[in-house]
Amino acid sequence: MKQNLRPMRIAVVGATGAVGKEMLPILEARGFPVAQLVPFASARSEGKVVSFRGHAIRCQVLKPGCFQGIDMAFFDASDAISKEWALKAAEAGAWVIDNSATYRMDPDVPLLVPEVNGSLLKKRVAEAKKPKNKLGAKVRILAGPNCTTAQLVMVLKPIDKLASITRIVVSTYQSVSGAGAAAMDELAAQTVGMFNQKKPQPKVLAHQIAFNCIPHIGGFKEGGYTSEEIKVAQESRKILGLPKLKVTCTAVRVPTFSCHAESVNIQTKKKFKIAAVRKALAAFPGVIVQDDPSKNIYPMNQTSEGDLVESATGRDAVYVGRIREDDSVPNGMNLWIVSDNLRKGAALNAVQIGEALLEHL
């Protein structure tokens, strides 16, 4: 990041949620130029205290005028909150980095994974600096993708550059943290309860999640697909700039606390060598190749003592392994991606958008 940046007043909306909780230590650890941190939480969490740089800061609730003087606002709350407040924050003069689905597919808003398409920011900032820009305050709204999409496009981008991707088939293994802090509590409570002969009583998720797989994330939409599955297709196309990319996805919740895993089958237009794919992935910023089956090395949510591989949980990278040719189709490959959905999938990606933005302000 550029040095000597003007310290800024930063708002985090949803500071006590699963993503917000990850964001504060990330802002701190990466030395984001925060002059003042203003955490917002729902009325239910009003007055809750968050910790930043060793200081306890009391959460505020959103109310008219609350974004006055804010330079940059990270939205890590619901679609409804973003719909109501994101434009207001932009109108107050703040740059908004929105992690909800609200603006992702809006043609007037860039959907950003900085390593993949961060170059879009230069033009955006130039537009924003015009005395009369075409979009008004909306020019200051930037969107981050769905967590499943973020880690996916990080792996697809270098492969597309190498061999031009034509179609992907994705099956996901998504942790409960993707459904928020309450879903994490639900998995923990159900698991402990089952060892104590207590019947699980699902409240946050549609069914029991302890020792179960639920093929249902988001709401059901046209054609029998879930909103999550549709997001993966639409957002991948937009971020990669490949409007005709063929994508099909099955999204499944599994009983893990953190990280999303994805089994991805890829077809490309051009021939490739697996060694070249591995090399392209290893060279891409933010991607780590873990791929030595002979040593039981492949990406995982969790690892334990004696493992020769680090786990994805709590880490920044997108991990990829099990990279192998698929001879069931010309120019096919399979691979396995794991990343911490709260970090690259949400909080980290948003902070990286903020950092990339600062380069141009």
Place this chain on the structure above:
Amino acid sequence: MKQNLRPMRIAVVGATGAVGKEMLPILEARGFPVAQLVPFASARSEGKVVSFRGHAIRCQVLKPGCFQGIDMAFFDASDAISKEWALKAAEAGAWVIDNSATYRMDPDVPLLVPEVNGSLLKKRVAEAKKPKNKLGAKVRILAGPNCTTAQLVMVLKPIDKLASITRIVVSTYQSVSGAGAAAMDELAAQTVGMFNQKKPQPKVLAHQIAFNCIPHIGGFKEGGYTSEEIKVAQESRKILGLPKLKVTCTAVRVPTFSCHAESVNIQTKKKFKIAAVRKALAAFPGVIVQDDPSKNIYPMNQTSEGDLVESATGRDAVYVGRIREDDSVPNGMNLWIVSDNLRKGAALNAVQIGEALLEHL
């Protein structure tokens, strides 16, 4: 099943293992004509007692001559045990139904899922009855497939009949019971341990399984595929009688105790309507369609009070849902399969092979 069958002396090899334990109650519940049950277990489990029709029966160890007088022997043990003992049992005059991988791909042994290709048995029995059959004692060896394959071909068969399948992409979500009783204990112990701040110490599986996904089942072989992934391809082709079927698979262990789930993308030669696929699946014996997303109905390992759907655990059927068109390819569809891997995937399928065999003896 035909009535008034001659009661038989039945051996179960591996009677105290994960599959063997399931088999005894299945033989009992289905009224298999057992005159005498002879359970075999490893030396470690010698003298252990199993229960059958209210009687306690002491397990024996395998030793020369132990299959004398046995009419039918179910092998639910390791590949090594089958390699050493299955042919001996056949030579002693028993029909052998082998659940190991030993004979599955042997061109002289039929690989059977009765609903799919049980018709092969008639010819086999006729051959066995010839005074001088071509295969010798081996004619009495029959194989059951890998658990992941069994449930898969149950769903593929009616779809193939309807529209001619050309390619499938499979991602699995496999429970620890597929790795045996010790792996089930490992998931339980690690899970409880983690809530008590104990570090997991993997012994049976390659890594921690509690709250983790491990993309590694079986051993790694050519091209970076695991033996499990290769089995799914080869065995599916053999059972379906489609030697040119294009198959690619990624096999993943997830932290569930029972049932394997599979996300399957299918391409067919002919056009189809999703309604016709659903109808063909519902009409196929042993398959139950659970597919009403508006009521949160889709197949799952576990269900809980208030759910409008039954779980696959402990049940015989292969459950299929999330059946939907895939418009990323001509004539494509996605679906989600769940079945109890110890039942249709192993013990039940073997007993069904025995029942089908009895029809022809």
